[in-house]
Amino acid sequence: MKLIIEADGGSRGNPGIAGSGTVVYSASREILREIAYVVGKASNNVAEYHGLLRGLEAAAELGATEVAVYLDSKLVVEQMSGRWKIKHPDMKELALQAQQIARGFDSISYTWIPREKNKKADALSNVAMDACAAGNPVGILASESEPKAEPVSEPVAESKPDPKWNGAVSRPLRLLLLRHGETAMSVAKQYSGSSDPALTPRGEEMSQQVAARIASRGGIDAIVCSPLGRARQTAQFCADALGLDVQVMDELVELDFGDWEGKTFAEVIAQDAELHQKWLADTSIAAPGGESVQAVNRRVKRALDKLREQYPQGNVLVVSHVTPIKLLLRAALDAPTSIVNKIHLDLASLSIAEFYADGPTTVKLING
Template identity: 55%
Template sequence: MKLSIYADGGSRGNPGVAGSGTAVFDAATNELLREIVYVVGKKATNNVAEYHGLLRGLEAAAELGASEVYVFMDSKLVVEQMSGRWKIKHPDMQKLAAQGRKLAERFDRVAYTWIPRAQNEIADKLSNDAMDAAAAGHEPGVVGGDAPAERPVAPEPAAPAEPAAPAERAGAVDWWKDTSHPPTRLVLLRHGQTDYSLHKRYAGRHDAELNATGRTQAAAAAQALAAEGGIDAIVSSPLARCSATADAVGQKLGLRTRTIEDLQECDFGDWDGLTFAEAQDDDPAHHAAWVADGTLCPPGGESYEQVNDRITRVRRQLVEEYPGQTVLVVSHVNPIKSLVRQALGADAGIYQRMHLDLASICVVDFFPEVAEVTPVLQSFNATAHLR
């Protein structure tokens, strides 16, 4: 008997109330055989919840007498770790993965395949049901019965699929260089429009808020990122334009935003609130020199090199804290340019050669320093979601 498992998990707070959802289908007929809503606990992470979704599916498949099992998940971390391509460092996940491998021994074959979140809607819904139950006080364990009155069919791809080879995966990196150190993927989202950005004014530490257009842009970015899926955590600049943009995404993903002070925009000092022309008129020689030299500071502000130094600290912190995970970073023009600069190994002159639209998205993979793999810029200034 061949079965398809669609599994997912989530945490509101990460860590916070957590639950997993699992749907088990007959791979030949697409008939739903079992539906599992499982409360993980009140202080667990997304990844732990995702592993529980997998475990509940493997347990159900064993009970149903499966010989072959095809697992579909939108968690790249779980898929890669269970496929043996990524090393597992976190003790909690090591234990859960060991349980998964033990369960997998009961079958002749188990294949793990990553799918976009949009193809995993049934498991996503069940995991949200589990989180609702956890928030309502349900103890860890299965909630409700096995299957609904209306039995949905398996989403595409329903047919068993082989895991893609590393070089064939979307956004593939040179994994053959060092598969024991998976990258931390940073999805870089610039905040939406403010009245300052509308009128092309320097807005460094000035706490400008999103205007109506900015709120629409944030909602569009949130929709696109939710459809793509795979985000494990959200971090943001504390300034209002970023926190509002981050919260729009967090509401879609069920994730809480973590504030990092060093993700703030460059401090433009006395030029904050001025247009380029007004700052040029204020001190033509100094302003022209500052534009050309990343080591110079605006009056009372900070240089691009100082921005790069603090963003480098943030990048190292995120790579250390979120190994092998995907983190949404909501920030401003210059911090995002700094991360792109670091990925490309460029000097400060590159700032003037890059343009970032409001609410645009970039994606960069950073490896731990022990890995002999350079960072990779996967995409830059994506804006299709705003059209």
């Protein structure tokens, strides 16, 4: 279900008496919630974050899966989109709260709109500021569009979470699988496994762009990556955008191509076409001096087991290479290892797999 949020906030004094206003709409623009929130003494920007937070909370309560947020605060839009850093401690804390809620949605977007197109939220923020000036405590003011509590004569049974389509009621471990950016060897179409080329300038740009895209969604709990430099560089761009640290997992390193390392596809065929064909057809066969896809699968499985133990629920960004990412998708699809030859992954592409403790795994995106 898609919901639309328009939010605003203001302060008379900056800092001074502050309030926020939020309107939550259905996809057809039916008003579902109007929220005026007394912030207390705060700055305009802090009040604007409160407007965003009240909208996200309401959207989550209403069962939204897709959310489009519109604000007339360029600062909040750019910060929540991951393009601007957040330095103010109060705003940083509010942004983290917003990202925490946002991770429960399948998708979320933040868009700037001019103030004249945000009149309903602006009017509600002024109602909240008036209430603040009149001495109302911090909190949401009563609203006609808020559901009223009805008296009950009998105890209400404790509600159970609605199961998802796959029967699961828990939140999954969602792995966002990111391939590293461009290197000189990827441009030359050379086998690049254990070799360690750096990102090209274009590879850095690609990584920055995908980092901003991921940061705009928010809700990432941790970042793990391969020990190779191209993956670590890509992961660091994401870490900078998200304000997180990077954990290195040796099991996520690319397949070792042995004697084929640094050679192109054509060069390897010219060297030994028969062996190369067998290698493509049989995942138990390794390149001379290298490792097989099945060997990589065993260590990727160890990495997945560690991740599921460390993060039974939440969103983890995994920055790695073609083969480990394909094998993590293989695990989610419960497919044979030969599937690695049936999936294409672009540089800096994103794939998503979800692992439930109480339901089957799902793949939500490949090569996005």
